[in-house]
Amino acid sequence: MTHWREVPPSHARQFLEPGPVVLLATHDAGASADNVMAMGWHQVLEFTPALISCLVSRGNHSHALLRRSGECTINVPTADLLDMVVRIGNCSGADCDKFTDLGIEREPAAHVAAPLLPQCHAQLECRLHDDAMVGQYDLFILEVLRIRAATSPKAPQFVHYLGDGQFMLSGKRVSRKRLFKPEMLGI
Ligand SMILES: Cc1cc2nc3c(=O)[nH]c(=O)nc-3n(C[C@H](O)[C@H](O)[C@H](O)COP(=O)(O)O)c2cc1C
Numbered sequence: 001m002t003h004w005r006e007v008p009p010s011h012a013r014q015f016l017e018p019g020p021v022v023l024l025a026t027h028d029a030g031a032s033a034d035n036v037m038a039m040g041w042h043q044v045l046e047f048t049p050a051l052i053s054c055l056v057s058r059g060n061h062s063h064a065l066l067r068r069s070g071e072c073t074i075n076v077p078t079a080d081l082l083d084m085v086v087r088i089g090n091c092s093g094a095d096c097d098k099f100t101d102l103g104i105e106r107e108p109a110a111h112v113a114a115p116l117l118p119q120c121h122a123q124l125e126c127r128l129h130d131d132a133m134v135g136q137y138d139l140f141i142l143e144v145l146r147i148r149a150a151t152s153p154k155a156p157q158f159v160h161y162l163g164d165g166q167f168m169l170s171g172k173r174v175s176r177k178r179l180f181k182p183e184m185l186g187i
Contacts, residue, residue: 011163013040019160020170021085023075023120024054025106026065027113034106034115036098037062038089040161042074050144051129057138061094066140070128071112074142075120079157079169084119111145121156122149 007014017040025036041055054074056063066072077085087102099106099115106115109125116123130141150156160168177185 013161013163017160017162019168020076020158021161021167023077023085023088023117024056024062024066025073025075025114025117026062027069027071027115028065029069029113033093033097034099035062035065035093036075036088036104036117037093038085039074045141049129052126052142052144053133054140054142055138056140061092063138065093066128067131067134069113071114072126072142073109073112073114073116074124074126074144075117076122076124076156076158077117077120079159081119082159082167085159109146116148121158122147 019040021038021040022042023036024039025034027034037056037060039054039056043053045051045053052074056066062072084102084104088098088104091098091101098104104117105119107118109116109123111125112127114125116125124144125146126142126144128140129143133139133141155173156170158170160170162168
């Protein structure tokens with residue numbers, strides 16, 4: 001028999017966290033500086049234009065930089081970068097230069113001033129598409145302009161945050177392609 005426990009509604013992330021944790025990088029033109037934060041709260045919204053939403057809390061330095069510049073890169077780290085991800089998410093660019101202090105590598109992006117993080121498996125260059133929900137929810141709707149992804153490994157291991165300092169690493173991949181209608185496999 002299954003035994004059940006009550007879980008506080010505020011712990012919904014333990015079951016619904018979409019992951020993977022990503023690194024959102026911004027550029028501060030005024031200070032000629034780059035910044036980066038860890039982010040687990042994001043969501044794909046549309047194929048074309050390629051829209052995603054990101055929750056960047058107004059308490060974070062990145063919030064003001066993203067709002068002001070209207071640009072960022074979203075970099076997808078693999079499990080080997082987990083300690084760096086946690087360190088990035090536990091300090092603020094308002095107090096330090098994370099790239100220098102944490103030894104984070106960077107390269108210029110093609111379409112935005114924010115840097116790419118080449119240690120990550122994939123990099124998405126994004127432009128602010130709609131800020132209508134920023135005021136109330138800190139929710140930015142971004143358009144993905146370009147994606148660069150490493151050709152190997154074929155099945156990278158991403159990290160998913162469960163709260164309370166606990167992470168889940170993505171695991172075995174399985175296919176059910178044969179059960180899909182062809183039109184459902186478009187993208
Ligand atoms: C694993 C992890 C996931 C996080 N996810 C988010 C998130 O989705 N949204 C957010 O606003 N902050 C999130 N944070 C917190 C920010 O990354 C953290 O406050 C960061 O230090 C902000 O940096 P900044 O002040 O330089 O922008 C997360 C932190 C960690 C460690």
